[in-house]
Amino acid sequence: MQTKTLIKLIVAAVCALALILYGVGLFDGGSLRYFLKNRGDLGPLTREDIEYKDIEAPAATSRDGTVTAADWQEAFPYITATMGDNAKNSYILDYLEQDPYLVNIYEGFGFSKEYGSARGHSYTLEDVAATQRPHPKANCLTCKTPNLAKMVQDQGVGVYSMPFDEVMALMEEDVSCYTCHGNDAGSSGKLTVTHTYVTTALGENASAIDPATLSCGQCHIEYYFTPSDSETMMPYHSVAEMTPEAIYAYYEAMGFSDWTQPSTGTKLLKAQHPEMETFLQGKHAALLNCADCHMPIEQALDGTVYHSHLLVSPLENEMLLSSCAACHGDTDMVNMVRRLQERITARETEVGTRLSSLKDALAKAVADQIADEDKLDEVRALYREAQWYFDFCYVENSEGAHNSELAVRCLDTSDQLITKALALLDSLNKAD
Numbered sequence: 001m002q003t004k005t006l007i008k009l010i011v012a013a014v015c016a017l018a019l020i021l022y023g024v025g026l027f028d029g030g031s032l033r034y035f036l037k038n039r040g041d042l043g044p045l046t047r048e049d050i051e052y053k054d055i056e057a058p059a060a061t062s063r064d065g066t067v068t069a070a071d072w073q074e075a076f077p078y079i080t081a082t083m084g085d086n087a088k089n090s091y092i093l094d095y096l097e098q099d100p101y102l103v104n105i106y107e108g109f110g111f112s113k114e115y116g117s118a119r120g121h122s123y124t125l126e127d128v129a130a131t132q133r134p135h136p137k138a139n140c141l142t143c144k145t146p147n148l149a150k151m152v153q154d155q156g157v158g159v160y161s162m163p164f165d166e167v168m169a170l171m172e173e174d175v176s177c178y179t180c181h182g183n184d185a186g187s188s189g190k191l192t193v194t195h196t197y198v199t200t201a202l203g204e205n206a207s208a209i210d211p212a213t214l215s216c217g218q219c220h221i222e223y224y225f226t227p228s229d230s231e232t233m234m235p236y237h238s239v240a241e242m243t244p245e246a247i248y249a250y251y252e253a254m255g256f257s258d259w260t261q262p263s264t265g266t267k268l269l270k271a272q273h274p275e276m277e278t279f280l281q282g283k284h285a286a287l288l289n290c291a292d293c294h295m296p297i298e299q300a301l302d303g304t305v306y307h308s309h310l311l312v313s314p315l316e317n318e319m320l321l322s323s324c325a326a327c328h329g330d331t332d333m334v335n336m337v338r339r340l341q342e343r344i345t346a347r348e349t350e351v352g353t354r355l356s357s358l359k360d361a362l363a364k365a366v367a368d369q370i371a372d373e374d375k376l377d378e379v380r381a382l383y384r385e386a387q388w389y390f391d392f393c394y395v396e397n398s399e400g401a402h403n404s405e406l407a408v409r410c411l412d413t414s415d416q417l418i419t420k421a422l423a424l425l426d427s428l429n430k431a432d
C-alpha cells in the first residue's frame with residue numbers, strides 16, 4: 001500500500017515537473033530526446049525514432065503528373081528543405097587542372113575539354129545544359145531530372161534519342177522526390193525505381209539490392225547508350241556481374257566503345273561513376289546502405305525525426321561520424337579515411353601518368369608506322385583494357401573509401417597491362 005502511494009507520488013511529481021518545464025518552454029518532448037541524446041544516454045537517432053506518415057499524395061502542379069518538391073513541402077517541410085540544401089554543395093573541382101595527364105588520355109573525347117567534379121543535386125539541369133561536352137540527345141538527361149524518367153515511362157525508350165534541346169525545354173525539376181519515390185513518398189517514404197533501365201537490366205535480380213542503395217544506383221553507376229537506339233542501359237544483369245572484369249567482358253562481347261582516339265586509332269571505353277558497383281563488392285555491402293552514410297537522421301525543434309535529404313560526406317557530419325563507432329569503435333574515422341584516400345590517389349597519379357606515356361608511345365608508333373596494323377592492334381587492345389581499369393577507379397567518386405581493395409586491384413591490373421603494352425611496343429621498335 002505505502003509503496004504504491006509513494007510510486008504514485010513520484011510519478012505525479014515527475015509529470016508535474018515535465019509539464020512545468022514544457023510550459024516555460026525549456027524543452028518539448030522532441031528536444032528532451034535531443035537533450036538526452038546529446039548527453040549520450042540514448043545513442044544516435046535511428047530509423048526507429050522516425051514517425052513514418054501514411055498520407056495521400058497532394059495534387060501534382062507539374063505538367064507531367066510528377067508530384068514536385070514544392071507540392072510535398074507542406075507534408076514534409078524538413079525533408080523538402082534539406083533536399084533544397086543540396087544547392088549549398090556548389091563547388092566544382094577541375095580534374096583536368098588537378099591531373100593534367102587526363103587531357104592526354106582522353107584526347108579526342110569531350111572529357112579532355114571539360115571534366116569537373118560532381119556537385120549537389122540542385123545543379124543537375126543547369127550543369128548538363130552548360131557542359132562543353134557534346135550532348136546532342138535526350139539520353140544525356142537520364143540522370144538529371146524526374147521529368148525525363150516519367151517521359152520514358154509514358155512514351156517509351158524512343159525518348160532517349162529525341163533532340164536534347166527539344167526535351168530539355170520540357171524538363172521542370174532537378175533530381176527530386178519523384179526520382180526516388182515516384183509519387184509514393186506519402187506511403188511511409190516508400191522507395192520506387194522510376195528509371196526503367198534498372199528493371200530492364202536487372203529484372204528480378206534487383207531485389208537482391210537494398211532499396212535505398214538501389215535508389216541511388218539508378219544513377220551512381222556505370223552505364224552506356226545502346227548503339228542501335230541510344231537507350232540508356234546498365235552493362236550487367238546481376239550483382240555478381242557488377243565487377244570491372246565482367247563489365248569489360250560485356251563491352252568486349254558487344255564490340256562497344258565510347259570513342260576512337262585520333263592519334264592512336266584505339267577504340268576506347270569511358271567509365272562513368274560506378275559508385276553502386278564499387279560499394280556492392282566492398283566490406284559494407286551486406287551491412288549498410290547508401291543512406292546510412294550519406295543521409296543523417298536529424299531532429300527538428302518540433303520533435304520531428306527525419307532523414308536529411310542533403311547528401312553529405314559522412315566525414316563532414318557529426319551524426320554520421322558517430323554512427324561509424326558502432327563497428328569501428330573509437331577509431332578516428334576522418335584520419336583513417338583520408339589516409340586511405342591519399343594512398344589511392346597517389347597510386348592513381350602513378351598509373352595515370354604511365355598510361356599517358358603509353359598513349360604517347362603508341363601514337364608515335366602509329367605515326368611512324370613501325371609495324372603492321374595487326375601488330376599495332378595488339379598494343380591497342382592492351383591500351384584499351386589498361387585505360388578501362390584505370391578509369392573505373394579514377395571516376396569512382398569516393399577516392400577508394402567505398403572499396404580500397406577494388407581500387408587497388410583496378411590500378412594494379414591497369415599497371416600490368418601498361419607494362420605489357422610498352423614491352424610489346426619496345427619489341428616492335430627493335431624488330432623495325
Ligand code: HEC
Binds near residue numbers: 121
Ligand atoms: C537521377 C539520378 C540520381 C540519383 C537517383 C542520385 N543521384 Fe547523386 N548525383 C547525380 C548527379 C547527376 C550528380 C552530379 C550533379 C552535378 O554535378 O551537376 C550527383 C551528385 C551527387 C553528390 C555530390 C557529389 C559531390 O562530389 O559533391 C552526392 C553526394 C550524391 N549525388 C549522392 C547520392 C545519393 C546518396 C543518392 C541516393 C540517395 C543519389 N545521389 C541519387 C544523380 C543522381
Ligand code: HEC
Binds near residue numbers: 279280312314337
Ligand atoms: C560506410 C559508409 C558509406 C556507404 C554505405 C556509402 N558511402 Fe559513399 N562515401 C563514403 C565516404 C567515406 C566517402 C568519401 C567522403 C569524402 O571524401 O569526404 C564517400 C563518397 C561518396 C561520394 C562522393 C561525394 C563526396 O561527398 O565525397 C558519392 C557520390 C557517394 N559516396 C555515393 C555513394 C552511394 C551512391 C552509395 C551507395 C551505393 C554510397 N556512397 C555508400 C562512405 C559511404
Ligand code: HEC
Binds near residue numbers: 068185305
Ligand atoms: C535521391 C533519392 C531521393 C530523393 C530525391 C528523395 N528521397 Fe526521400 N528518401 C530517400 C531515401 C534513400 C530514404 C531513406 C530510406 C531508408 O530508410 O533507408 C528516404 C526517406 C524518405 C521518407 C521516409 C521518412 C524518413 O525521414 O526516412 C520520406 C517521407 C521521404 N523520403 C520523402 C521525400 C520527399 C518529400 C522528397 C522530395 C522533397 C524526397 N523524399 C526526395 C531517397 C530520396
Ligand code: HEC
Binds near residue numbers: 282283287320323325
Ligand atoms: C555495421 C558495421 C559498420 C559500420 C556502422 C561502419 N563500418 Fe566501416 N567497416 C565495417 C567492416 C566490417 C569493415 C571491414 C574491416 C576490415 O576488413 O578490417 C569496414 C571497413 C571500412 C573502411 C575500409 C574499406 C576498404 O575497402 O578499405 C572504411 C573506409 C570504412 N569502413 C568507413 C566507415 C565509415 C566512414 C563509417 C561511418 C560513416 C563506417 N565505416 C561505418 C563495418 C562498419
